[in-house]
Amino acid sequence: MPHQGPSDTTPSPASVGDENPFADALVCVAGLGVSGPPVARALLARGARVVVVDGRDDETTRRVAAELTEAGARVVLGETPLPEGCDLVVISPGWRPDSPLAERAAEAGVEVIGDVELAWRLKPADQVWLAITGTNGKTTTVRMLESILRADGRDALAVGNVGTPIVDAVLPDAEGHVHDILAVELSSFQLHWSESLRPHAATVLNVAPDHLDWHGGLEPYARAKGRVFARGTLRVVNTADAWSVRLAEEEGDPHTPLVGIRSDTPRTGELGVVEDLLVDRAFVDEPHSSAEELATLADVRPAAPHNVSNALAAAALARSVGVAADSVRAGLVAFVPEPHRIAHVARVAGVDYVDDSKATNPHAAAASLNSYPSVVWVAGGLLKGAEVDDLVSSAAHRLRGAVLIGADRARIREALDEYAPEVTVVEVEGPAADAPEGHTVMDVVVAEATALAGEGDTVLLAPAAASMDMFTNYPERGRLFAEAVHRLG
Structure with a gap:
């Protein structure tokens, strides 16, 4: 049976040669955000001399600094010097x-590395990593994968860019336990700072313009994503995404298996959809002549096209370690979607209201818009330099x-005027002057959207933009939208 189970037991770098390469090393830990404190504690536990630096010097940072100082680190706030004699920067x-x-x-x-690279060097040699990256869909897919693995009885945990800090997940807990399999969500930033990472299997779900200022353009951003395929990793490829295919071919090892996922009938070596079934023609005894049913579209929530693709990617990664077909279905059924990701809020007078506030870039918004035939679109915020012409032109027939709303709404208005001139557009600047206590700008938005909608339509919050110009974050944006819908109903 092809590709079932880890292909080798290649030890991670930390297990080669020196049992503890960090003993008495002078390590600079840069940043006291989410990843910094776990990294500092892990290094201190291994006998490293740790200097933590952070350019901030506020109350929250000082509190964390005090805890690390008590643990044995030296902490420098308000500046970011490179300690003299430094052996490593994390x-x-x-x-x-x-x-x-x-x-x-x-x-x-x-040498400069990130927390993921450090975790790879610290992990037990027999711990299996299944890695997921991409512009959109990472969190959903990694949570689906965790659910599928657990349904199969595996000792699995979702880590990385979500959930438990990855450094904590590779170290024994208070009872001395370490998880057998990690479902690892990886950002382009984390992959940029990783050198020797070699997951058992990995996928690049998709690539679209994002974080281009950080990486210096789309090509280096995509190449950072592609690093997940390097060094002999089994490659799971989204055949509908040109970058996913290209990165697997150009960044991956051509001698390792390549498994495709597609939204229609799968070819040999692929997972796909036949009528209303998710099927596997890769991890079966006779992939040229047979397929195995994994689940139905009804088992995927929500069953939007891009979310079915997420489910297939999670299934392929799980099947690469021998997970049973029945466990794929059980895991998808047990999976609870994260909030603000195509979440159905309510149906009022025949109109559906859907919160996809997590659609913070045009690529994510396009996937959301493609899930509904007739949409009143709630959009806008901070575009961060992203272009919306392709998004609007491709979705025009659905609108x-x-x-x-938001700071860059004029740019979306321009695209709508050019590519969808027949679509009625309303701009909302803020809450009504005479709004009742507790009512927000979203009450105005929902009221205006309701006036444009007819029976059978979907009022869809898929902003294609970040939220910080008007809201604390995208969860607050989605929550206020849902609350306004419930007040309407």
Whole structure:
């Protein structure tokens, strides 16, 4: 049976040679955000001399600094010096390659890695990593994968860019337990700072313009994603995404298996959809002549096309370690979607209201819009330089109306005027002057969208933009939308 179970037991770098390469090493941990404190504690536990630096010096940072100082680290706030005699820098994922600290380290010949690379070097040799990256869908897919693995009785945990910090997941807990399999969500930042990472299997779900200022363009951004395929990793490829295919071919090892996923009938070596069934023609005894049913479309929630693709990617990664077909179905049924991801809020007077506030870029919004035939689109916010012409032109035939909010709504209005001139557009700047207590700008948005919608339509919050111009974050944006819908109903 092809590709079932880990292909080898290649030890991780930390298990080769020196039992504890960090003992008495001087390590600079850059950043006191989510990843920094777990990294510092892990290094201290291995006898490293740890210096933590962070350019911030506020109350929250000082509190974390005090805890690490008590644990034995030296902490420098308000500046980011490279400690003299430094052996290694472990940098927080969001720090840019051209940050002063990273540049000083490069000039001094000091290796700079991220928390994921450190975790790879610390992990037990027999711990299996299944990795997921892409512009959109990572969190959903990694959670689906965790659910499928657990349904199969595997000791699995979702980590990385979600959930448990990855460094904590490779170390024994208080009872000395370490998980057997990690479902690892990886951002382009984390992959940029990873050198020797070699998951058992990995996927690039999709690539679309995002974080281009950080990486310096689409090509280096995509190449960072493609690093997940390097060094002999089994490659799971989204055949509908040109970058996914290209990165697997150009960044991956051609001698390792390549498994495709598609939204229609799968070919040999692929997973796909036949009528209303998710089927496998890769991890079966006779892939040229047979297929195995994994689940039905009804088992995928929501069954939007891009979410079915997420489910197939999760299934392929799970099947690469021998998970049974029945467990794929059980895991998908047990999976609870994260909030604000194509979440059905309510149906009022024959109109569906859907919260996809997590659609913070045009690529995500396009997937959401393609899930519904007739849409009143709620969009806008901070585009971060992203272009929306392709999004609007491809979705124009689905749009019954549009309600625009946020700092960059004029740019979306321009695209609508050019590519969907017949669509009625309403712009909303803020809450009504005479709004009752507790009512927000979303009450105005929902009221305007409702006025444009007819029976059978979907009022869809899929902003294609970030939220910080008007809201604390995308969850708050989605929550206020849902609350306004419930007040309407």
